[in-house]
Structure formats: C-alpha cells, structure tokens
Amino acid sequence: MKKKQRNPKSALIDSGQEPAAVYARMSDDQQRKASIDDQIRNCHEMAEEKSWSISKQHTYCDEGKTGTTMFDRPGFAALRAAYKRPDTPFRRIIIDDTSRMGRNEADVHRVLDELEYYGIHIYFASDGLDSQNPWFRDAFSAKARQDAQFSKTHGKRVRRGRIGLFEKGLNPGWTCYGYRNVPLHNETNPDARGRAATLGMKEEIDTEEARIVVLIYMWYSQGLSLRQIVVRLNTDRMPPPRKCGRKIKSCSWARSAVDYILKNERYRGILVYGRTTQIRNPENGKMTQRRHPEREWRRSCRPELRIVDEDLWGRVNVERTRRSCVGLARAGGLNRTDKSRTYFLSGLLECGVCGANYNLRSHGRYSCSNYMWRDGCSNSATFRREDVERSLISALSNKLRSPELRESLAKSVFTFLKSEKARSRQSHDHVGSRKAQLESALKVEEGRRDNLVHAIAVGGDMRSLVDALAGSESEIEVLAQKLAELTPPTTSKDARFNEIRKFVDRHTDSFEQILLGAAEALKIEFQRRISPALTVTPVDEKEGRVFCVTGGIGLFSPAEGEMLSEQVNQIGQHCTIPIDIKIPLCVLRKRKSSERVAHAAKTSPQYG
Ligand SMILES: [Zn+2]
Structure with a gap:
C-alpha cells in the first residue's frame, strides 16, 4: 500500500480497474481483414499492462471507412455520442495508432479539443502517446501531420501505379460491361512458397455480355430510344451491369448505363485512362468527380478488345449527332440551363413507393426516376414542378407566420x-x-x-x-x-x-x-x-x-x-x-409495361 503511494501518478490511474473504450478503424484500401482484430488485441494488451478494463459494449469499429473524413463513420459517431453522455462509464479511450482516429489534421485536433472539454483521456497504444502527458499535443501534432501526408502521397502513388499497369496493357480499374478480369501470373518468378506472383488483371471479352453490347448498338442505330432499349433489356431479363444505384435494391438496366455503353470507346478497341479524378467535398464528406482536361488522358489502341465493328460504331455516332439536334431535352440538358438553376427542389424529392429520387421530365413534370428509367417502380404518376414549388412556398410562409x-x-x-x-x-x-x-x-x-x-x-x-x-x-x-x-x-x-x-x-x-x-x-x-x-x-x-x-x-x-x-x-x-x-396529380395516360414493349417492338424490327 505504502509502495503505491510513492508514485502518485500511478496511484491516480491505477486506483482499481479504470474503465476504457476502444476504437478501431480500417479503410478499404487493401488492408487485411484481420486488421481490426489486430488493433483491438493490441489495445487490450496495453489496457492489461495499465490495469484498465475494456468492456465489449464500448468497443467501437469502422470497417472499410476512410480516415480522411469524419463523415460516414458510424462507429466513431457512436463513440462520440457515448463519451458525451453525462453517465458515460469510461473516462479513457484507447486507439491503436493516431492514423486510426483520422488522417485529416484539422479533424483530429477538433476531436482532441472535444475530448478535453468532456474530460476524456486518450491513449494511442502503438505510439505510446497519452493525452495526460504535458508534451502530448506537440508529439501528436507531428504524428498527425505525418498521417495526413501519408494519405496524400498514397493517393499519388496509387495513381502512378495505375498508369504503370495501363501502360503495360493491364486493367488499372474495375471491369467494364462486356469484359472480365483474368489474373496474370508471373510464372518465372514464384514467391517464397512457390506460388506465382500476380502481376495484375488482364481484360478478356465476355461473350454473353458482348452479345448484349452489340444488340444495344444495333437497336440504337435502328432508331430505338434509350428508354425503349432499357424496357426491352429488362423485359428480356438480360444480365445488367453489376454496379447498381444506391437507392434501388433490385439490379436492372438504367438509361444511364445504356447511354454510357453507347459512348464508351472501349467497345471499338480504344482504351482511355485518367478521364476523371475523385475529390472529397469537405462540407459533406462525399466524393465528387472532376474531369481532367482531355490532353491529360491516356489512350491506347487494343484491337483484341474490340466488340463493336467500325461500321456499327460510325452508324451509332451519326444517330447520336442526329438526336442531339432534336428534342426538348437536347437544348442543353434539364440540369444545365440557366432556368434549371431556379428549380429549387431538384434532388430533394424522394419517391414514397421505392425511395428513388424524382427526376424532372419533359413538360416540367416530376416523375419517379426508377419508374422512368428502369421500369422498376409502380409509381407512374407525375406532378407539375410549379405545383409542388408553389404549394411548398405557400405552406411554409403560412407556417412561419403562425x-x-x-x-x-x-x-x-x-x-x-x-x-x-x-x-x-x-x-x-x-x-x-x-x-x-x-x-x-x-x-x-x-x-x-x-x-x-x-x-x-x-x-x-x-x-x-x-x-x-x-x-x-x-x-x-x-x-x-x-x-x-x-x-x-x-x-x-x-x-x-x-x-x-x-x-x-x-x-x-x-x-x-x-x-x-x-x-x-x-x-x-x-x-x-x-x-x-x-x-x-x-x-x-x-x-x-x-x-x-x-x-x-x-x-x-x-x-x-x-x-x-x-x-x-x-x-x-x-x-x-x-x-x-x-x-x-398530373393525369397521364398510363401505358402498361407489356404495352410499352409492344410499342417498342412496333417501332423497329426485332433483333436477337
Ligand atoms: Zn418509385
């Protein structure tokens, strides 16, 4: 007893088993699945050494979440909510490494301020950083700067590596519809266990999907509209592209997918890399796409990946140019005109039946995008833009005055x-x-x-x-x-x-x-x-x-x-x-799905 009192610092911490919470995070960039377990184990070992007790209830994890933002991290949000509660059972948080808390310097410092305010201590097991030490902030700042720098240089390294793969004729990105990835092994240089190392992914034509790509090109060149093509693909249950919209659970063809396929030069054997880059919006933590100038794109001719012959490609392009000059929506797109900037409810209306967004279609009416482009919702009714805008404004002004x-x-x-x-x-x-x-x-x-x-x-x-x-x-x-x-x-x-x-x-x-x-x-x-x-x-x-x-x-x-x-x-x-x-409701003559197919079939000859 007397011995313990000699070291007042340890007497402070070791009085009984101090309860602590644990936080672990793993981003999706090729980290091992066991990483979270490793982090938690390391924290537990450290807690044992320091005589802190960790309850399972207060172990918080974020799997597959990036550290560059504090948004969209449910585990960390739950931890923050827990330590802000007045009856929180723990006064200490253990994290394996500073980078697990975050890789954005400003964010992590704000979290530290918050922890200080709520009287919570933090301990980083691998770095040995303890917020109770007087030099903690200095050491932490240096480490946080390193963490932030890492994510920046990591991004550059990834891009450089991908360009290298592209130059070698390997696939640097995900698979594209009509192709499949085949791992390319280096047989001459096996690893320590005798297995051939994977050099990268080589693309090959997927014959079934390639057949559908050719059908889409033919239908379009014959004059079928994008919607007619989508209806036909979905009715015939043609396998859709694997990546689906977030809001719509069932996988089906969408107009945007068909449009993308019709524009993609890959189908004529020309690969393009580096068209866009992704950048995070600091306001909401979401990734947005930025287009690179065309002179920075990398092109490579790959005749073995050609699916659509030059004649068909040319016919589709002529048809695209023809259609871009006619029709209401072709005047620049409904979201790109000066007038469209005044549509203040764009993107803010959600279908009560399926949860997809409402899109503005011709004649200023909103309709469920899932019904309109995918044929995946029963809600075929539409309403006028002016109606919803006017009703909302008048209801709001009435309410504000009440x-x-x-x-x-x-x-x-x-x-x-x-x-x-x-x-x-x-x-x-x-x-x-x-x-x-x-x-x-x-x-x-x-x-x-x-x-x-x-x-x-x-x-x-x-x-x-x-x-x-x-x-x-x-x-x-x-x-x-x-x-x-x-x-x-x-x-x-x-x-x-x-x-x-x-x-x-x-x-x-x-x-x-x-x-x-x-x-x-x-x-x-x-x-x-x-x-x-x-x-x-x-x-x-x-x-x-x-x-x-x-x-x-x-x-x-x-x-x-x-x-x-x-x-x-x-x-x-x-x-x-x-x-x-x-x-x-805006009354429209409803055309049933079967009728639409019949209509689509009538307007052009059947292929298959
Ligand atoms: Zn809907």
Missing part, C-alpha cells in the same frame, strides 16, 4: 438547452473530483521531496538521492501544471424562454425573407436545410388521387463542417418545420 409553430419551436429549443446545461453541470462535477485527486497527489509528492532534501542534508549528496530529488521535482512541476490547466467548463447561463423566443422569431423572419428572394438563393438554402429529402407519395383521397409531400425543413441551415457546428446542428435538429402538404 404563432403556434414559433411557440412549439421555442419550446423544443428550450428543452434541449436545459438538458445541455444538466450535462455541463455533470462535467463540472467531474473536474472537481479530478482537481481533488491532483491536489492530494501533489501533496504526497511534495512530502517525498521534503524527505529527500532532509536525507541529503543528513547523509550528504549521494548520487541516487540527488537523482530521486530531480525526478520528484519534475513530477511536482507536471502535477502543478496539470492543476493550473484544469479549468472548469464554462456553464452556459440560464437561457430565458423569452430570449429563445426572440431567437426563433429572428430566424423565422429571416427564413421568410429568403422565401421571398431569388430562386437560386432559395435552392442553396433548401439544399442545406432539407435533410435527407421530402417524401412524395401518391395517395387515394375522397376527392381523388393526390400526392402527399412529407418531411421537415430546418429553421436555419447548419454551418459548414460537421464538427465545428455540432451544437448549432443539434439546435437545428430541434428546430425543424414539419411539412405535410398535398398537391394534385
């Missing part, structure tokens, strides 16, 4: 802030107990130093005693610094209900102003405020069929960056204006 809505929004913000205050009080109590611990440890260490000084005075300056004194003094310095750093979290002062009401009023007024403003500005605001989307479902009412539009619109838009504005985000969640409006 005192009941303002009152209920103010109430929900008030309740939220109250619970926040309770949590902050709990955190305050934690700081108090930590302070008492540190003070008692400091007292013990000071007693030890005095004893050492006394011993030196009596017995002369023996080397071991002098060393022990120096150690003791530096320990005192560390403890004193920690005590000085320990500042109680600022408790937010009681927000009065009247003040909150004013806050809500201010935001409702400014939202009203936005509703009156230009459609382009409204579009930007709606993209931020509507989350995830408004659901539009056809329903039978007494007066006939109508569309029900349901969902919620935030009273104010959360600012950029998920981490920075978490508090505001949370208040935003408590300030959602419920939407429940009805809009008339």
Whole structure:
C-alpha cells in the first residue's frame, strides 16, 4: 500500500480497474481483414499492462471507412455520442495508432479539443502517446501531420501505379460491361512458397455480355430510344451491369448505363485512362468527380478488345449527332440551363413507393426516376414542378407566420438547452473530483521531496538521492501544471424562454425573407436545410388521387463542417418545420409495361 503511494501518478490511474473504450478503424484500401482484430488485441494488451478494463459494449469499429473524413463513420459517431453522455462509464479511450482516429489534421485536433472539454483521456497504444502527458499535443501534432501526408502521397502513388499497369496493357480499374478480369501470373518468378506472383488483371471479352453490347448498338442505330432499349433489356431479363444505384435494391438496366455503353470507346478497341479524378467535398464528406482536361488522358489502341465493328460504331455516332439536334431535352440538358438553376427542389424529392429520387421530365413534370428509367417502380404518376414549388412556398410562409409553430419551436429549443446545461453541470462535477485527486497527489509528492532534501542534508549528496530529488521535482512541476490547466467548463447561463423566443422569431423572419428572394438563393438554402429529402407519395383521397409531400425543413441551415457546428446542428435538429402538404396529380395516360414493349417492338424490327 505504502509502495503505491510513492508514485502518485500511478496511484491516480491505477486506483482499481479504470474503465476504457476502444476504437478501431480500417479503410478499404487493401488492408487485411484481420486488421481490426489486430488493433483491438493490441489495445487490450496495453489496457492489461495499465490495469484498465475494456468492456465489449464500448468497443467501437469502422470497417472499410476512410480516415480522411469524419463523415460516414458510424462507429466513431457512436463513440462520440457515448463519451458525451453525462453517465458515460469510461473516462479513457484507447486507439491503436493516431492514423486510426483520422488522417485529416484539422479533424483530429477538433476531436482532441472535444475530448478535453468532456474530460476524456486518450491513449494511442502503438505510439505510446497519452493525452495526460504535458508534451502530448506537440508529439501528436507531428504524428498527425505525418498521417495526413501519408494519405496524400498514397493517393499519388496509387495513381502512378495505375498508369504503370495501363501502360503495360493491364486493367488499372474495375471491369467494364462486356469484359472480365483474368489474373496474370508471373510464372518465372514464384514467391517464397512457390506460388506465382500476380502481376495484375488482364481484360478478356465476355461473350454473353458482348452479345448484349452489340444488340444495344444495333437497336440504337435502328432508331430505338434509350428508354425503349432499357424496357426491352429488362423485359428480356438480360444480365445488367453489376454496379447498381444506391437507392434501388433490385439490379436492372438504367438509361444511364445504356447511354454510357453507347459512348464508351472501349467497345471499338480504344482504351482511355485518367478521364476523371475523385475529390472529397469537405462540407459533406462525399466524393465528387472532376474531369481532367482531355490532353491529360491516356489512350491506347487494343484491337483484341474490340466488340463493336467500325461500321456499327460510325452508324451509332451519326444517330447520336442526329438526336442531339432534336428534342426538348437536347437544348442543353434539364440540369444545365440557366432556368434549371431556379428549380429549387431538384434532388430533394424522394419517391414514397421505392425511395428513388424524382427526376424532372419533359413538360416540367416530376416523375419517379426508377419508374422512368428502369421500369422498376409502380409509381407512374407525375406532378407539375410549379405545383409542388408553389404549394411548398405557400405552406411554409403560412407556417412561419403562425404563432403556434414559433411557440412549439421555442419550446423544443428550450428543452434541449436545459438538458445541455444538466450535462455541463455533470462535467463540472467531474473536474472537481479530478482537481481533488491532483491536489492530494501533489501533496504526497511534495512530502517525498521534503524527505529527500532532509536525507541529503543528513547523509550528504549521494548520487541516487540527488537523482530521486530531480525526478520528484519534475513530477511536482507536471502535477502543478496539470492543476493550473484544469479549468472548469464554462456553464452556459440560464437561457430565458423569452430570449429563445426572440431567437426563433429572428430566424423565422429571416427564413421568410429568403422565401421571398431569388430562386437560386432559395435552392442553396433548401439544399442545406432539407435533410435527407421530402417524401412524395401518391395517395387515394375522397376527392381523388393526390400526392402527399412529407418531411421537415430546418429553421436555419447548419454551418459548414460537421464538427465545428455540432451544437448549432443539434439546435437545428430541434428546430425543424414539419411539412405535410398535398398537391394534385398530373393525369397521364398510363401505358402498361407489356404495352410499352409492344410499342417498342412496333417501332423497329426485332433483333436477337
Ligand atoms: Zn418509385
């Protein structure tokens, strides 16, 4: 017992089994599947050494998630939610390596600030970095910079490697419809176990899929529309491309897939690499595609991969040019014109039947994209763009003016802030107990130093005693610094209900102003405020069929960056204006699937 008190630092940590949480992450770039298990095992070994206990319930993992963003990491989000709870059972998190927490410097520093605020310690098992050490931030910054640099250079290395594969005639990307990947082995240079090393993937023509590609080209050159081709492919159950849209579960042909096949030069034996690059949007963590200038593309002639002969390719190109000059949508695409920029609900309406997005089709009507392009949804009804826009604006302005809505929004913000205050009080109590611990440890260490000084005075300056004194003094310095750093979290002062009401009023007024403003500005605001989307479902009412539009619109838009504005985000969640409006259905003559096939067949001769 006495021995333990000698080292006040360990007395602080080792008092019983301190509960700890574990976090592990693995990205999808060719890391071993066992990596997560390895990380957790390493953390457990370290916990045992330090006498910390890890409960299974507080082991959080993210498999196949990149470290370059904090978005889309459910495991990390759950960990953050757990340590923010006032009754959280752990005060310590163990992570194998700093890079597992994240590879974005700004993000990881923000997480550290957050942990400090909630009084949570973090320990990196492989690096031996402990947030309780005074030099922790300096060492961590250096390591975080290395981690961030790694992901940047890694991206460059991957691109260089892929270009190398392409130059060698191997496939640097995923398979394309009509081809399959065959691993190419290096038989002359086996590895230690005698197995031939894989050099890369070589592409080969898949005869069944190639037959369908040729059919698509022939149908198009004969004058069938993209939609007619899609209907025919889906009715005949032709195997679709493997990669499917996120929202639609069943795999089927889509118009975009057929369009892509008709444009792809690979089918005439010309391979192109490096057309686009992917870049992450820092605002929402999503990857977006950027097109490289055409002079940077790499082309290679590969006659053995030709599926479509030059004559057919030429005929399809002539047909494409002909069609690009006629038709309503050919004027530049519905999403690329100046006018389309004022369609403020684009991409924000979701089919209540299948969950796919609504797309604007000709004559300004929205229809389910899954019904329109894939024939995969029963919701064939459409509604006018003006109808939904006008109804939404008028319903919103009515709501914003209603005192009941303002009152209920103010109430929900008030309740939220109250619970926040309770949590902050709990955190305050934690700081108090930590302070008492540190003070008692400091007292013990000071007693030890005095004893050492006394011993030196009596017995002369023996080397071991002098060393022990120096150690003791530096320990005192560390403890004193920690005590000085320990500042109680600022408790937010009681927000009065009247003040909150004013806050809500201010935001409702400014939202009203936005509703009156230009459609382009409204579009930007709606993209931020509507989350995830408004659901539009056809329903039978007494007066006939109508569309029900349901969902919620935030009273104010959360600012950029998920981490920075978490508090505001949370208040935003408590300030959602419920939407429940009805809009008339646009009556169209419905053509059944079988009729459509018959129609498609009538317009051109049958091939197969
Ligand atoms: Zn649908």
